Amino acid sequence: MTMKTSTRQVDGVAIVDCSGRITLGEGSVILRDTVRELLAKGQKKILLNLGEVTYIDSSGIGELVSAFTTVRNQGGELKLLNLTKKVHDLLQITKLYTVFDVRDDEAGAVKAFS
Amino acid sequence: MFRVCGLVHKYFVMTELRVSYTLDSTLETVDSAEQTASRIAAESGFDEDQVMQISMAVREAAVNAVLHGNAYDPDKKVKLDFERTGSDLVITIRDQGKGLDMEKIPDPLAPENLLKTSGRGIFLIRSFMDEVQIRPSQTGTEIKLVKHVHGSSGDVKEASQ
Numbered sequence: 001m002t003m004k005t006s007t008r009q010v011d012g013v014a015i016v017d018c019s020g021r022i023t024l025g026e027g028s029v030i031l032r033d034t035v036r037e038l039l040a041k042g043q044k045k046i047l048l049n050l051g052e053v054t055y056i057d058s059s060g061i062g063e064l065v066s067a068f069t070t071v072r073n074q075g076g077e078l079k080l081l082n083l084t085k086k087v088h089d090l091l092q093i094t095k096l097y098t099v100f101d102v103r104d105d106e107a108g109a110v111k112a113f114s
Numbered sequence: 115m116f117r118v119c120g121l122v123h124k125y126f127v128m129t130e131l132r133v134s135y136t137l138d139s140t141l142e143t144v145d146s147a148e149q150t151a152s153r154i155a156a157e158s159g160f161d162e163d164q165v166m167q168i169s170m171a172v173r174e175a176a177v178n179a180v181l182h183g184n185a186y187d188p189d190k191k192v193k194l195d196f197e198r199t200g201s202d203l204v205i206t207i208r209d210q211g212k213g214l215d216m217e218k219i220p221d222p223l224a225p226e227n228l229l230k231t232s233g234r235g236i237f238l239i240r241s242f243m244d245e246v247q248i249r250p251s252q253t254g255t256e257i258k259l260v261k262h263v264h265g266s267s268g269d270v271k272e273a274s275q
Binding site for chain 1 (some may be wrong): 156
């Protein structure tokens with residue numbers, strides 16, 4: 001299953017619902033393009049909902065890091081929502097779990113944006 | 115009856131296997147290597163988490179071979195071998211690239227590298243497999259991945275009775 005994203009707006013936050021695989025190639029490119037398009041529109045509060053992400057590889061992890069730093073460098077904030085156990089474990093072993101602001105409650109995550 | 119079936123199943127799981135693939139240096143090879151690893155790991159009796167670990171390790175090794183080793187060169191191939199013995203699943207991936215300098219691979223967990231967008235492949239492979247050997251081969255780089263079939267000694271004994 002390839003990567004799909006769909007974006008909705010909640011209280012000024014762009015929530016990107018991601019599903020499928022964030023892997024080298026198409027999956028990583030789709031995530032990158034989605035985040036870039038939001039930034040180009042001036043949308044700097046981005047919540048990536050990874051609840052339906054079934055697989056992520058080192059390229060996908062790199063893309064999450066890239067999205068995080070790109071948004072931050074433009075004065076915005078990127079948070080992660082609803083990690084599956086697989087993605088959670090991957091972020092734990094790569095020590096990225098504490099780098100990202102990881103949330104499991106959408107309403108609380110939206111409120112947490114400054 | 116059930117006991118007999120159980121023995122047959124365990125015997126099947128421990129059956130030795132040796133299979134080899136020669137693949138092009140493409141992204142399709144990466145997906146194919148991952149899927150093949152996932153299937154063979156599942157058939158070898160590994161649980162769901164272990165199957166995921168093995169398939170991810172093979173995917174990362176295939177990415178290294180295709181991208182960093184062979185650099186998508188259509189004249190260069192990736193060789194993927196699976197060998198299942200009584201106690202191990204051994205997977206070997208060989209490329210025809212210019213070789214890998216392990217000393218130049220930075221530690222992805224070092225604070226200064228945490229926000230780098232690449233350089234986690236070998237680390238993930240080492241995290242997921244029981245043994246990892248990376249060495250230059252005659253034609254490029256060879257990476258050997260081993261996952262132990264835990265508790266296999268008991269199964270073998272039972273199956274041989």
